Amino acid sequence: MQAILVAIMGLGAFVIGYFLYSKFVAEKIFRLDPAFVTPAHELNDGVDYVPTNRFILWGHHFTSVAGAAPIVGPAIAVIWGWLPAFLWVVLGTIFFAGVHDFAALVISARHKGESIGSITKVILGPRAKILFLFIIFLLLLMVNAVFAVVITGLFLNFPGSVLPWLIQIPLAVAIGFMVYRGKAGIVLPSLVSLVILYFFIYLGVYFPIELPQTLFGLDRAVVWILLLFLYAAIASVLPVWTLLQPRDFINALQLFVALGIGYLGMLIINPTIVAPAFNDPPAGTPPLIPILFITIACGAISGFHGLVASGTTSKQLNKEPDARFVGYFGAIGEGTLALLSILAATAGFATLADWNQFYADWSGINGQNAFVQGVAIFASGLGIPEQFAIIFASVMIVNFAATTMDTGVRLQRYIVGEIGKTYNIPFLTKSVWATLIAVGACLLLAFSAEGGRGGMLIWPLFGTTNQLTAGLTLTVVSLYLKKLGRPIVYTVIPMIFILVMTTIGMLMNLGTYFSKQNVLLSTLGIVILGLAFWLIIEAIAAFRQNQPRGIER
Amino acid sequence: MKELITGKKILFLGGKGGVGKSTTSAVLAYQAAAQSINTLIVSTDPAHSTMDIWGKRIHDRPKKLLPFLSAMDIDSREEMKQYLRRVRQQLLEVVKPDMTGAVDRHLNMVKHAPGSEEAAIFDKMVQILLEYQHEYDLIIFDTAPTGHTLRLLSMPYILEPFVKNLVRQRTRVHQAQGGTRAFAGRDDNDGDRRQDPVYEHLLQRLERIKQVEKIFMDREKTAFIPVTVAEALPVQETLRLVAQLSKQGFPIGGVIVNRLLPDPPDGNRFWMSRKTTEQKWLQELQIRLKGKYPVYGMSLLEDDVCGVERVRQVRPQILST
Amino acid sequence: MIDHKSVVKKAGQIFDEVFIDRYRRSLLREQRNLEDFFALLCFAELLGLPNPISYYTIELYPYFYEDFHAWHKRMGMEHSPLAGFPCC
Numbered sequence: 010m011q012a013i014l015v016a017i018m019g020l021g022a023f024v025i026g027y028f029l030y031s032k033f034v035a036e037k038i039f040r041l042d043p044a045f046v047t048p049a050h051e052l053n054d055g056v057d058y059v060p061t062n063r064f065i066l067w068g069h070h071f072t073s074v075a076g077a078a079p080i081v082g083p084a085i086a087v088i089w090g091w092l093p094a095f096l097w098v099v100l101g102t103i104f105f106a107g108v109h110d111f112a113a114l115v116i117s118a119r120h121k122g123e124s125i126g127s128i129t130k131v132i133l134g135p136r137a138k139i140l141f142l143f144i145i146f147l148l149l150l151m152v153n154a155v156f157a158v159v160i161t162g163l164f165l166n167f168p169g170s171v172l173p174w175l176i177q178i179p180l181a182v183a184i185g186f187m188v189y190r191g192k193a194g195i196v197l198p199s200l201v202s203l204v205i206l207y208f209f210i211y212l213g214v215y216f217p218i219e220l221p222q223t224l225f226g227l228d229r230a231v232v233w234i235l236l237l238f239l240y241a242a243i244a245s246v247l248p249v250w251t252l253l254q255p256r257d258f259i260n261a262l263q264l265f266v267a268l269g270i271g272y273l274g275m276l277i278i279n280p281t282i283v284a285p286a287f288n289d290p291p292a293g294t295p296p297l298i299p300i301l302f303i304t305i306a307c308g309a310i311s312g313f314h315g316l317v318a319s320g321t322t323s324k325q326l327n328k329e330p331d332a333r334f335v336g337y338f339g340a341i342g343e344g345t346l347a348l349l350s351i352l353a354a355t356a357g358f359a360t361l362a363d364w365n366q367f368y369a370d371w372s373g374i375n376g377q378n379a380f381v382q383g384v385a386i387f388a389s390g391l392g393i394p395e396q397f398a399i400i401f402a403s404v405m406i407v408n409f410a411a412t413t414m415d416t417g418v419r420l421q422r423y424i425v426g427e428i429g430k431t432y433n434i435p436f437l438t439k440s441v442w443a444t445l446i447a448v449g450a451c452l453l454l455a456f457s458a459e460g461g462r463g464g465m466l467i468w469p470l471f472g473t474t475n476q477l478t479a480g481l482t483l484t485v486v487s488l489y490l491k492k493l494g495r496p497i498v499y500t501v502i503p504m505i506f507i508l509v510m511t512t513i514g515m516l517m518n519l520g521t522y523f524s525k526q527n528v529l530l531s532t533l534g535i536v537i538l539g540l541a542f543w544l545i546i547e548a549i550a551a552f553r554q555n556q557p558r559g560i561e562r
Numbered sequence: 563m564k565e566l567i568t569g570k571k572i573l574f575l576g577g578k579g580g581v582g583k584s585t586t587s588a589v590l591a592y593q594a595a596a597q598s599i600n601t602l603i604v605s606t607d608p609a610h611s612t613m614d615i616w617g618k619r620i621h622d623r624p625k626k627l628l629p630f631l632s633a634m635d636i637d638s639r640e641e642m643k644q645y646l647r648r649v650r651q652q653l654l655e656v657v658k659p660d661m662t663g664a665v666d667r668h669l670n671m672v673k674h675a676p677g678s679e680e681a682a683i684f685d686k687m688v689q690i691l692l693e694y695q696h697e698y699d700l701i702i703f704d705t706a707p708t709g710h711t712l713r714l715l716s717m718p719y720i721l722e723p724f725v726k727n728l729v730r731q732r733t734r735v736h737q738a739q740g741g742t743r744a745f746a747g748r749d750d751n752d753g754d755r756r757q758d759p760v761y762e763h764l765l766q767r768l769e770r771i772k773q774v775e776k777i778f779m780d781r782e783k784t785a786f787i788p789v790t791v792a793e794a795l796p797v798q799e800t801l802r803l804v805a806q807l808s809k810q811g812f813p814i815g816g817v818i819v820n821r822l823l824p825d826p827p828d829g830n831r832f833w834m835s836r837k838t839t840e841q842k843w844l845q846e847l848q849i850r851l852k853g854k855y856p857v858y859g860m861s862l863l864e865d866d867v868c869g870v871e872r873v874r875q876v877r878p879q880i881l882s883t
Numbered sequence: 884m885i886d887h888k889s890v891v892k893k894a895g896q897i898f899d900e901v902f903i904d905r906y907r908r909s910l911l912r913e914q915r916n917l918e919d920f921f922a923l924l925c926f927a928e929l930l931g932l933p934n935p936i937s938y939y940t941i942e943l944y945p946y947f948y949e950d951f952h953a954w955h956k957r958m959g960m961e962h963s964p965l966a967g968f969p970c971c
Contacts, residue, residue: 254906
């Protein structure tokens with residue numbers, strides 16, 4: 010099978026989904042109203058609430074939600090063959106993620122741009138708000154731990170990406186300071202920094218940085234994870250303009266460059282998918298159903314998108330009907346990235362034997378590495394040297410993941426502080442302690458999985474928590490639709506589907522954790538399972554109640 | 563007692579209520595004026611006893627009583643009124659015209675808020691110190707009872723960190739403004755700081771507080787003089803006041819013991835007993851001060867100290883050094 | 884005929900809005916947070932927090948009045964904390 014053909018089928022399905030299904034959901038179910046005064050207009054403050062052109066807003070939304078996860082998940086899931094992953098990404102994007110992201114955006118815009126967390130409190134009640142906080146904290150915990158492992162995997166496999174990553178830190182800080190101190194405009198420094206970054210990617214090829222096998226008696230994977238969290242801890246207490254924002258901005262540019270290079274290159278070299286459509290996976294691989302649905306979270310449906318859509322994007326919506334393009338098409342953007350990841354991880358290998366070798370063992374998969382190699386091969390079609398392209402793709406994922414860790418630790422600190430305030434534990438409200446606790450928890454989780462090399466053990470935990478968040482959002486949206494007397498089947502079916510899949514998936518994972526006698530992961534698994542049941546009970550109770558309380562419009 | 567008034571530029575008299583702070587201040591002021599030291603006596607005591615002593619109306623600006631002696635009175639209510647009137651005028655420029663009533667109601671509440679009164683007194687004290695310290699050779703502050711005095715004296719130390727912090731925060735605001743302005747393509751980075759009236763206000767406050775702090779701590783020019791009587795409670799309170807003042811590093815010029823009894827008539831058991839008690843407490847005071855500060859005494863008079871003529875007749879005597 | 888200048892200009896505009904606007908607003912947010920915090924330090928007593936220098940900061944009221952309504956809303960109060968100060 011030609012990769013281009015698969016790409017065309019996938020992208021074509023996205024287009025059809027957008028023009029038919031999203032139109033139906035927007036007009037018939039949500040009945041978007043062009044005359045509705047959006048929060049961006051009602052509360053315009055020039056900072057958070059700003060009416061924004063829908064194409065621009067789509068750019069903001071897409072670059073906020075796209076990260077390392079839609080790359081890693083699909084590149085793992087192709088172990089069952091390319092077709093299941095492809096179908097889940099395409100159908101998931103059209104019927105799950107698109108609706109979910111779009112609905113979160115609309116419901117938030119109709120609640121003055123408030124976050125899903127606040128709306129949960131209004132629609133499901135205060136108890137559900139606590140549930141929400143727990144889920145978010147776990148989600149951040151998982152994200153940080155799993156991304157530290159992902160970055161470590163890249164650094165160990167492609168040591169050339171260390172140098173460009175390192176150089177990007179002072180580079181971003183320099184831009185931040187120049188801009189903040191008013192010494193320069195933004196366009197020139199940003200272009201210069203991109204050039205410098207690419208130069209260092211080139212240098213990285215010749216100056217790989219490798220840690221010795223063991224350092225101070227520690228495995229080098231452990232050392233990398235420790236260093237990454239040290240970095241995240243420091244970065245998270247800096248003001249956003251010093252590092253987070255300038256780098257975020259460089260990442261956004263990188264994302265479009267990478268998508269362009271990946272798809273264009275593929276078009277030119279016209280690779281064949283070497284992987285089978287259905288693969289008989291190696292021994293030790295969990296069954297496709299339900300594990301596929303928690304392995305690919307971002308890229309098919311992701312609760313994280315609801316958080317971005319509801320807290321941030323909704324405050325900039327110019328007109329209500331724009332939500333369709335911004336929310337739904339934002340999910341399609343993510344699906345496009347996931348699709349590229351599938352293609353890179355299946356067509357980016359020379360032979361089936363190579364592919365089989367890479368995917369020989371479930372617990373040893375480094376999905377991100379497959380993506381990196383695949384994209385590098387595609388890029389060679391554009392005349393970009395493969396060595397350079399490898400570092401380029403690797404650095405892109407590293408930077409996505411590192412930015413997420415930085416933000417994640419930051420948010421975790423807020424939540425720890427919030428807990429400290431609620432339960433009157435003063436030391437938790439201190440920035441240093443909150444950061445240490447946040448980072449400590451993540452480290453514990455990262456190391457609990459085979460000393461930092463067991464990414465595949467915690468990846469399903471991440472996927473599950475992410476899906477649970479999506480399930481919660483879909484519950485809130487369905488209740489809202491019920492109150493309006495609209496059909497709820499289009500949101501309830503995805504909701505039931507993912508709640509069932511995550512619950513079964515989690516039960517299976519628990520079996521693995523028990524058999525490995527991993528106390529921490531078992532405990533976490535039980536906690537997540539408990540949260541899932543809690544959510545299911547809350548949802549059933551709320552649906553049985555005839556009059557959900559306090560819904561606007 | 564000469565050393566109490568010569569060489570010093572600023573005296574603060576404080577002590578328990580009713581021990582005769584105002585009388586003592588008046589006496590010191592008179593003695594200074596008699597030596598051609600141009601003296602200003604300032605009463606911060608809301609009780610307004612200064613007026614009764616001099617037998618003249620005294621207002622919120624210096625009034626000449628004798629060739630080298632002027633007196634003034636800090637009326638905290640009046641000070642607040644003037645301050646709030648200024649704020650009101652500025653506020654009315656920015657609010658809608660129909661909100662005058664609301665502005666007045668709010669400012670009226672501020673007037674009665676805790677801390678406002680002493681803040682007003684402190685403010686005026688600062689103004690007097692900075693404005694008149696060159697015009698007069700000696701300024702004597704007749705302060706309110708102990709707790710009040712201590713609070714007043716510690717004002718700069720309470721306020722300084724707060725104002726400093728505000729200045730620091732404001733500077734950070736300016737930096738952030740510089741950053742956002744750069745995006746708008748302008749580079750007048752210091753513009754805001756120079757034109758920011760809020761920053762100006764704060765800097766002025768800080769500057770004044772620092773100057774006053776300097777004056778308070780100046781051992782050469784400034785002295786704090788606790789006034790007391792030789793009885794159990796006043797002596798104990800005075801010892802506490804001295805301890806507190808020296809702990810905070812204020813220079814103490816000495817302690818004045820007021821209303822010392824004359825020698826009792828022989829055989830009068832009541833007066834003999836009173837005199838013994840007085841001597842006991844006087845000794846206690848002197849022992850506890852360990853000779854660190856001189857102690858002065860002023861005799862009890864036959865009648866009230868009212869009017870210049872009576873003030874002239876009283877003179878503190880050194881009891882111990 | 885395509886007007887090259889206007890194309891470049893338009894491209895610059897789009898670049899600005901997609902990539903820079905968010906950055907710019909994050910700085911504005913930072914600035915606003917600092918300003919809010921400053922106002923909080925000045926007027927803490929309005930939120931029921933003790934503020935030893937409240938007497939001295941009321942003279943700053945006029946400079947903050949314009950932004951006052953937005954400020955107390957951001958501090959989580961729907962209505963003016965100044966009793967009888969009908970800004971909303």
